[in-house]
Amino acid sequence: MHKFLPGLVPVLLGTSAIPVPxxxxxxxxxxxxxxxxxxxxxxxxxxxxxxxxxxxxxxxDAKGSPRRVVIQLxxxxxxxxxxxxxxxLAAARWFDGIxxxxxxxxxxxxxxxxxGEVPGKAKxxxxxxxxxxxxxxxxxxxxxxxxxxRRKIAALEKVAGMMSKVSDMAPAEVLRSRDxxxxxxxxxxxxxxxxxxxxxxxAHCYGTVGVxxxxxxxxxxxxELYAVIGQAPRQLDRNIAVVGRxxxxxxxxxxxxxxxxxxxxxxxxxxxxxxxxxRMGNDVPDLPGYAYLSTASKSFRAYxxxxxxxxxxxxxxxxxxxxxxxxxxxxxxxxL
Amino acid sequence: MHKFLPGLVPVLLGTSAIPVPxxxxxxxxxxxxxxxxxxxxxxxxxxxxxxxxxxxxxxxDAKGSPRRVVIQLxxxxxxxxxxxxxxxLAAARWFDGIxxxxxxxxxxxxxxxxxGEVPGKAKxxxxxxxxxxxxxxxxxxxxxxxxxxRRKIAALEKVAGMMSKVSDMAPAEVLRSRDxxxxxxxxxxxxxxxxxxxxxxxAHCYGTVGVxxxxxxxxxxxxELYAVIGQAPRQLDRNIAVVGRxxxxxxxxxxxxxxxxxxxxxxxxxxxxxxxxxRMGNDVPDLPGYAYLSTASKSFRAYxxxxxxxxxxxxxxxxxxxxxxxxxxxxxxxxL
Numbered sequence: 001m002h003k004f005l006p007g008l009v010p011v012l013l014g015t016s017a018i019p020v021p022x023x024x025x026x027x028x029x030x031x032x033x034x035x036x037x038x039x040x041x042x043x044x045x046x047x048x049x050x051x052x053x054x055x056x057x058x059x060x061d062a063k064g065s066p067r068r069v070v071i072q073l074x075x076x077x078x079x080x081x082x083x084x085x086x087x088x089l090a091a092a093r094w095f096d097g098i099x100x101x102x103x104x105x106x107x108x109x110x111x112x113x114x115x116g117e118v119p120g121k122a123k124x125x126x127x128x129x130x131x132x133x134x135x136x137x138x139x140x141x142x143x144x145x146x147x148x149x150r151r152k153i154a155a156l157e158k159v160a161g162m163m164s165k166v167s168d169m170a171p172a173e174v175l176r177s178r179d180x181x182x183x184x185x186x187x188x189x190x191x192x193x194x195x196x197x198x199x200x201x202x203a204h205c206y207g208t209v210g211v212x213x214x215x216x217x218x219x220x221x222x223x224e225l226y227a228v229i230g231q232a233p234r235q236l237d238r239n240i241a242v243v244g245r246x247x248x249x250x251x252x253x254x255x256x257x258x259x260x261x262x263x264x265x266x267x268x269x270x271x272x273x274x275x276x277x278x279r280m281g282n283d284v285p286d287l288p289g290y291a292y293l294s295t296a297s298k299s300f301r302a303y304x305x306x307x308x309x310x311x312x313x314x315x316x317x318x319x320x321x322x323x324x325x326x327x328x329x330x331x332x333x334x335x336l
Numbered sequence: 337m338h339k340f341l342p343g344l345v346p347v348l349l350g351t352s353a354i355p356v357p358x359x360x361x362x363x364x365x366x367x368x369x370x371x372x373x374x375x376x377x378x379x380x381x382x383x384x385x386x387x388x389x390x391x392x393x394x395x396x397d398a399k400g401s402p403r404r405v406v407i408q409l410x411x412x413x414x415x416x417x418x419x420x421x422x423x424x425l426a427a428a429r430w431f432d433g434i435x436x437x438x439x440x441x442x443x444x445x446x447x448x449x450x451x452g453e454v455p456g457k458a459k460x461x462x463x464x465x466x467x468x469x470x471x472x473x474x475x476x477x478x479x480x481x482x483x484x485x486r487r488k489i490a491a492l493e494k495v496a497g498m499m500s501k502v503s504d505m506a507p508a509e510v511l512r513s514r515d516x517x518x519x520x521x522x523x524x525x526x527x528x529x530x531x532x533x534x535x536x537x538x539a540h541c542y543g544t545v546g547v548x549x550x551x552x553x554x555x556x557x558x559x560e561l562y563a564v565i566g567q568a569p570r571q572l573d574r575n576i577a578v579v580g581r582x583x584x585x586x587x588x589x590x591x592x593x594x595x596x597x598x599x600x601x602x603x604x605x606x607x608x609x610x611x612x613x614x615r616m617g618n619d620v621p622d623l624p625g626y627a628y629l630s631t632a633s634k635s636f637r638a639y640x641x642x643x644x645x646x647x648x649x650x651x652x653x654x655x656x657x658x659x660x661x662x663x664x665x666x667x668x669x670x671x672l
């Protein structure tokens with residue numbers, strides 16, 4: 001027998017999940033998160049505008065196969081100064097010819113100008129980039145639109161003034177999140193977010209893309225970026241700008257050789273992976289469409305509940321909870 | 337300028353952290369988790385017995401470089417039936433010649449007998465392997481020895497009978513953990529664990545090694561193993577046997593090419609990475625010693641606090657909390 005983990009019937013798992021026919025649904029309730037996603041009606045999927053996609057072509061691998069990474073830029077109200085800069089950098093083809101310079105295990109893959117530190121050799125940045133304040137790492141909580149998220153923020157607001165410590169007093173709706181990093185967590189327009197009732201911010205999860213920067217008060221321009229390849233480094237939340245997430249080709253970043261220098265930087269130029277080009281999605285004719293499962297939909301709620309409470313032929317003990325970053329927002333490619 | 341993330345002074349980061357001289361310590365408090373680890377006194381480090389180490393040699397990489405992975409087997413009271421089997425399998429050299437058969441991004445790397453499912457071709461298991469019940473995924477909470485953990489479990493026990501819901505009523509010490517998966521979390525003899533007051537169990541974190549199995553009530557033998565390479569899949573806790581963790585060579589597993597078949601299985605034999613040999617540490621003459629930072633030590637407590645509250649030249653906003661799996665237990669190699 002071939003043991004398998006996580007012990008689901010293979011045909012029901014993964015991105016190749018097979019939709020369950022309606023007749024079968026009537027016979028048996030949807031048992032797994034993937035079954036729920038596969039059964040979600042078309043109306044629950046939100047098309048991502050190609051102009052919000054950044055298509056990054058790494059140099060082909062050792063066998064000559066292409067390596068295309070697709071990044072969705074984050075939407076308002078988050079990090080718009082940085083995503084604006086990134087659009088300018090892409091339009092100026094500034095990213096073409098830079099490289100992956102750092103891969104630190106269980107942390108990040110980072111790319112930028114390898115000569116950025118070398119006096120006189122740094123690649124000049126295009127004109128018109130904005131400089132942001134660290135205040136822009138977060139947004140006004142009043143800008144949240146998701147009903148469930150707004151309800152949780154309102155519940156927290158009610159008692160925020162009275163609370164001396166998180167652990168002493170907090171409304172049930174807030175405590176139920178049991179997030180170690182924030183009083184409120186939820187999803188806003190497809191993005192995992194956290195809030196302290198006054199501010200709201202995107203969370204660092206697996207695949208999150210952020211902006212490398214120097215010591216504070218520097219906030220980075222967007223010319224040097226990283227993607228998370230390990231346990232969610234939520235301590236970076238509110239300390240750095242989140243600008244997007246990898247929605248396709250993540251495996252080309254996460255499987256790169258780890259750097260052996262300080263903090264996972266490569267020690268030699270030969271180890272770096274060149275970035276051939278970065279184009280916005282509307283400039284890439286053969287790019288499939290992409291859609292995410294609306295995080296305000298009933299399907300998403302059911303999916304999240306099932307992620308928190310697996311009980312099926314494999315799972316004997318439901319967890320009774322799930323961490324924010326362990327509810328990856330389902331994204332699918334649409335037929336060309 | 338070369339932007340860096342996570343914005344620590346490079347010399348203070350990572351396994352190559354430089355110990356801070358005592359004089360410097362008096363001048364400035366230790367600012368980072370790595371500074372705290374580097375300054376921990378020798379007495380706070382616990383030597384790992386070589387007989388508890390499993391040394392797995394993958395086939396050399398494309399350039400002919402060796403790839404040695406070192407796994408620490410978990411200690412009592414956890415999963416002793418499975419680790420007993422693994423010791424027998426290693427003694428019988430059963431693991432020699434099997435392969436990595438599955439790499440699923442943001443989930444697991446899995447190794448076992450590629451022909452395990454093929455009738456008549458499966459590699460025969462040695463005699464004397466035990467079969468365990470799923471009850472052994474957890475241990476009696478009374479067996480916990482860590483003082484902080486015992487205190488939290490006792491606090492929970494006091495109110496467990498009265499609690500209708502986690503979120504409604506729980507002592508401050510319990511709620512402070514704010515873990516989405518369990519009422520109590522902590523560390524037991526160097527291992528991240530969780531508890532519901534009656535039982536205690538090891539948590540699935542990055543690098544955790546567990547036992548592949550078939551559908552329940554199968555619990556696996558230990559002949560097929562996996563290592564976590566992404567966001568902590570805590571939903572597997574209590575559903576599968578945790579038998580250890582990777583303490584060296586993790587990058588050789590985490591950077592393997594992802595499988596393109598169902599659940600990340602490789603589609604062709606050529607894609608698999610052969611496992612040349614597995615030996616227990618006491619049979620490997622050139623193996624360095626390893627030690628972990630005692631999780632009951634003051635150094636570890638200070639390290640954990642700092643992981644939860646970064647505030648330095650880079651971090652402007654301390655998180656105020658940290659998830660169980662975001663406090664990796666420091667392990668270091670000792671001079672040969």
